[in-house]
Amino acid sequence: MNGDAQLIDDTLAGNRAAFGELVRRYEGRLFNTLVHMVGSREEAEDVSQEAFVQAFLKLDTFRGRSAFYTWLYRIAFNVSVSRKRRRRAEVSMDLHRERTGEEPEEAGEGPGERILREEQVQQVRGAIGDLHDEHRAIVVLREIEGCDYETIAEILDVPVGTVRSRLHRARLQLRDQLKELLQENVTE
Amino acid sequence: MTAPFSDELLSAYLDGELNAEEQAYVEVQLRERVELRRLCDELRALRATLRAMPVSRPPENFAERVMRQAERQMLTGSPTTTDLTSGDSEPAAGLSVSRFLASRRWRIGLGVVAGLAACALAMVFLMPPFLSTTERVASAPEPTMGDAETTAELAQDRGDVAKVAKLSELNEKYVMRGRNQAFGAAGAAGAPPKTDPTGEIEMLPSAAEESRPAAPVVADESTAVGTSVERHPKREQEGVVGGRRDESSSGEPAMSSGSGFGSAAPPSIRRGGIRGMGGGGSIRPVGPGMSGGFGGGMGGMGGGAGGVPRSLEPKSGQLTDMPAYAPAATPPADMAVDVKTKSVEGLEPSEIAATDAMSKTLPSDAQAEMAWLGTRLTAESIEQCTAQLDQSHFLLVRVSGPEAVDLIAGVPHSTMGKTLAADALKLFAETGVAVKEEGKLRNAAEMPEQKPGGGGRAVGQATQENPVTPPQVLIVEGSADRIRDSLAQLAARPEISVELASIIDSQTDRRLRILRFEDDLPQERVADNYGEGQSKNSEDGISVPREHSGRPMQADGRVREAKDDSVAKAPAQVAGKPADKADPARDPSREKLKGTAQDAVALPAPPAQPQDPAAVSKSAPAIPAAPAVPSVDKAPSAGTAAMVESANRPNGASVPSEVAKERAVIYILYRLLPEPAVPGPAGESGDR
Numbered sequence: 001m002n003g004d005a006q007l008i009d010d011t012l013a014g015n016r017a018a019f020g021e022l023v024r025r026y027e028g029r030l031f032n033t034l035v036h037m038v039g040s041r042e043e044a045e046d047v048s049q050e051a052f053v054q055a056f057l058k059l060d061t062f063r064g065r066s067a068f069y070t071w072l073y074r075i076a077f078n079v080s081v082s083r084k085r086r087r088r089a090e091v092s093m094d095l096h097r098e099r100t101g102e103e104p105e106e107a108g109e110g111p112g113e114r115i116l117r118e119e120q121v122q123q124v125r126g127a128i129g130d131l132h133d134e135h136r137a138i139v140v141l142r143e144i145e146g147c148d149y150e151t152i153a154e155i156l157d158v159p160v161g162t163v164r165s166r167l168h169r170a171r172l173q174l175r176d177q178l179k180e181l182l183q184e185n186v187t188e
Numbered sequence: 189m190t191a192p193f194s195d196e197l198l199s200a201y202l203d204g205e206l207n208a209e210e211q212a213y214v215e216v217q218l219r220e221r222v223e224l225r226r227l228c229d230e231l232r233a234l235r236a237t238l239r240a241m242p243v244s245r246p247p248e249n250f251a252e253r254v255m256r257q258a259e260r261q262m263l264t265g266s267p268t269t270t271d272l273t274s275g276d277s278e279p280a281a282g283l284s285v286s287r288f289l290a291s292r293r294w295r296i297g298l299g300v301v302a303g304l305a306a307c308a309l310a311m312v313f314l315m316p317p318f319l320s321t322t323e324r325v326a327s328a329p330e331p332t333m334g335d336a337e338t339t340a341e342l343a344q345d346r347g348d349v350a351k352v353a354k355l356s357e358l359n360e361k362y363v364m365r366g367r368n369q370a371f372g373a374a375g376a377a378g379a380p381p382k383t384d385p386t387g388e389i390e391m392l393p394s395a396a397e398e399s400r401p402a403a404p405v406v407a408d409e410s411t412a413v414g415t416s417v418e419r420h421p422k423r424e425q426e427g428v429v430g431g432r433r434d435e436s437s438s439g440e441p442a443m444s445s446g447s448g449f450g451s452a453a454p455p456s457i458r459r460g461g462i463r464g465m466g467g468g469g470s471i472r473p474v475g476p477g478m479s480g481g482f483g484g485g486m487g488g489m490g491g492g493a494g495g496v497p498r499s500l501e502p503k504s505g506q507l508t509d510m511p512a513y514a515p516a517a518t519p520p521a522d523m524a525v526d527v528k529t530k531s532v533e534g535l536e537p538s539e540i541a542a543t544d545a546m547s548k549t550l551p552s553d554a555q556a557e558m559a560w561l562g563t564r565l566t567a568e569s570i571e572q573c574t575a576q577l578d579q580s581h582f583l584l585v586r587v588s589g590p591e592a593v594d595l596i597a598g599v600p601h602s603t604m605g606k607t608l609a610a611d612a613l614k615l616f617a618e619t620g621v622a623v624k625e626e627g628k629l630r631n632a633a634e635m636p637e638q639k640p641g642g643g644g645r646a647v648g649q650a651t652q653e654n655p656v657t658p659p660q661v662l663i664v665e666g667s668a669d670r671i672r673d674s675l676a677q678l679a680a681r682p683e684i685s686v687e688l689a690s691i692i693d694s695q696t697d698r699r700l701r702i703l704r705f706e707d708d709l710p711q712e713r714v715a716d717n718y719g720e721g722q723s724k725n726s727e728d729g730i731s732v733p734r735e736h737s738g739r740p741m742q743a744d745g746r747v748r749e750a751k752d753d754s755v756a757k758a759p760a761q762v763a764g765k766p767a768d769k770a771d772p773a774r775d776p777s778r779e780k781l782k783g784t785a786q787d788a789v790a791l792p793a794p795p796a797q798p799q800d801p802a803a804v805s806k807s808a809p810a811i812p813a814a815p816a817v818p819s820v821d822k823a824p825s826a827g828t829a830a831m832v833e834s835a836n837r838p839n840g841a842s843v844p845s846e847v848a849k850e851r852a853v854i855y856i857l858y859r860l861l862p863e864p865a866v867p868g869p870a871g872e873s874g875d876r
Binding site for chain 2: 035041120124125143167172175
């Protein structure tokens with residue numbers, strides 16, 4: 001985006017507010033993606049914050065050959081992987097740490113429906129969390145971010161063929177784990 | 189299309205990622221095959237379910253928190269955890285305050301601050317201020333948000349003119365200094381400075397310190413700098429602060445401070461040859477761009493310089509004595525280790541190498557020992573690693589990340605004799621991963637027995653769909669300084685992950701222990717191999733490597749070009765393996781590794797930059813000099829001659845093929861070359 005380039009230039013010129021604008025521009029997207037990647041809001045906050053900070057500190061190394069968000073996401077991805085390694089003993093995908101009430105309510109949704117939906121959300125997140133890191137990244141980028149294969153390949157620096165094969169495998173795994181849920185959705 | 193139908197096409201079909209021909213082909217298949225239609229429906233339902241997931245939004249003040257954090261880190265290099273917590277106990281917090289403030293850099297800085305504060309106080313009381321305190325605060329040139337808040341809070345809450353004045357003065361100093369560092373005079377002119385005027389990053393004393401095992405930290409990376417430190421029950425360490433400035437930098441900024449999010453020192457050097465990798469700190473950013481600040485991170489110094497360090501409490505405005513650094517307790521006697529011998533007493537090899545580094549099944553001491561393995565390179569760990577190198581000890585560094593492959597793109601291929609290549613291969617072979625048959629390395633797929641757990645050899649059946657690509661191996665020899673610089677430059681790459689894999693001790697015949705991470709192992713191969721979704725070799729508990737980029741190695745160490753199918757695939761696959769207990773057959777080598785500097789063949793100096801920019805991956809920066817250590821000295825015994833053995837590709841080779849562009853994992857084996865013999869009666873070369 002041309003706007004990104006200008007903000008980057010302004011930041012490098014000393015205008016901190018310009019980077020703040022970059023943060024506001026991408027915080028939602030990155031955060032949402034990371035929630036699915038790492039499985040918890042808290043972790044997503046930490047990872048996204050750290051990613052932005054590192055992007056800020058290393059902005060001069062951004063070469064502009066990819067989109068800023070691509071670069072940012074790659075940083076965030078590495079951060080999340082590294083943090084996960086350090087917390088290997090912990091349950092990084094402990095979805096029960098998710099606070100309730102954080103998800104927006106749907107209009108006209110009764111309490112029972114809301115609870116059921118939350119359970120389904122947890123179930124799906126759990127299944128996503130069980131994926132291998134890079135499979136999860138591809139699924140999230142594809143299904144949550146809506147990135148095409150080329151963009152995913154660029155972000156993860158893998159060939160498009162790899163994106164295709166991993167995405168398919170990940171989908172098969174998710175399908176197996178969410179069979180019942182999917183059947184409900186199909187019949188609805 | 190005549191190729192057999194692959195279900196992958198179905199996913200791509202649903203995503204609209206097929207060309208017209210493929211799409212038509214899939215549609216024909218869908219019409220003819222019921223099971224395919226069923227699968228298609230399931231995948232559609234899955235997609236819909238995933239896309240219906242609720243959107244999570246960050247907290248409202250997220251951007252402000254990010255900016256505060258970034259500015260603090262830039263200005264002070266300090267790890268601030270307040271913004272990271274949402275009531276969580278941030279693991280780094282346990283390390284952060286006292287250890288960070290105990291750092292040498294902070295002590296020096298605070299000494300300066302204390303002096304300035306004294307001057308400011310004197311000015312306040314002895315001279316009528318030109319402005320009122322609040323006016324001074326207001327006129328302070330763009331203090332950071334946090335500092336402004338602190339100052340404003342004090343002014344508002346305490347009404348203590350003196351303290352507010354002092355704080356504002358300090359804030360100004362910090363802000364101005366930070367701004368000057370970050371932007372310099374050129375900042376005013378709109379251009380970032382070239383270098384950090386404050387220059388040096390101090391290397392904290394490491395060998396002199398008692399450091400304890402501490403949680404490994406990811407540091408030094410803009411991608412993963414100083415992530416929250418994992419608490420380890422055995423670790424209390426104070427990480428290292430600061431780092432070494434990359435003095436050989438050609439303008440590339442050194443790594444950003446690892447300080448932001450915690451640091452830790454991996455186990456003490458005293459605990460063994462494979463330990464003592466300092467962790468924690470980082471190489472402070474220097475060079476063009478934003479990064480500036482004091483660099484260094486947090487971390488205890490352990491017995492550092494004299495003087496009682498003091499901390500500035502933002503809330504109270506008081507300068508208070510920092511808690512004294514408590515040196516780590518000495519390790520248990522049965523764990524005493526002689527650094528030189530690099531042996532680790534008291535640990536069963538199987539205990540050490542049976543599982544990956546973080547396995548809970550390991551005894552806590554073993555866990556501690558292995559804790560540093562896999563840690564990111566930091567300034568201190570670089571220093572300590574280098575210090576441990578000698579003629580019989582090598583350092584293995586694992587480099588991974590999307591752009592790791594760029595490290596070897598453009599690296600000149602050497603005509604080094606077989607000896608060093610054979611050494612490296614032999615090292616890996618000791619683990620049973622690379623097997624030599626008839627003088628040639630064979631791909632695991634070509635071995636007669638392919639079974640899971642087969643001594644770590646079997647990575648899985650290589651098939652066309654599932655090629656087993658080996659890790660790439662670089663061998664780098666050089667002087668300690670050269671190796672240190674190489675490691676520093678590696679660590680300066682934010683896009684890649686550089687971790688210490690092992691220190692290989694040939695004399696004690698310890699097996700190469702290369703740690704694997706669970707996420708290195710592709711799940712599909714796990715399923716293929718073990719059918720249980722395990723990520724480890726069930727026999728020896730060793731994870732097998734994930735798919736790696738790179739070309740297989742030929743017997744002479746060259747890498748077969750992608751299109752050259754005539755040469756047998758000969759990857760050097762690396763996997764950890766439990767140390768051989770009593771099986772000489774599996775532990776064939778008790779002899780010192782061959783290959784010394786004298787065996788080396790001097791190479792022409794490789795270019796510092798790739799000759800052909802187009803030959804470099806699109807995402808590659810100037811190729812770091814990390815593995816490319818030039819030497820024009822043709823004398824084999826030249827101690828400082830350094831060679832690079834690229835196991836991968838010739839100099840100026842084209843961009844790695846599609847396979848190689850997969851996320852690369854590269855191992856770099858560092859060997860120390862002896863210093864050149866000094867002529868004279870007392871001259872001697874020898875181990876460090």
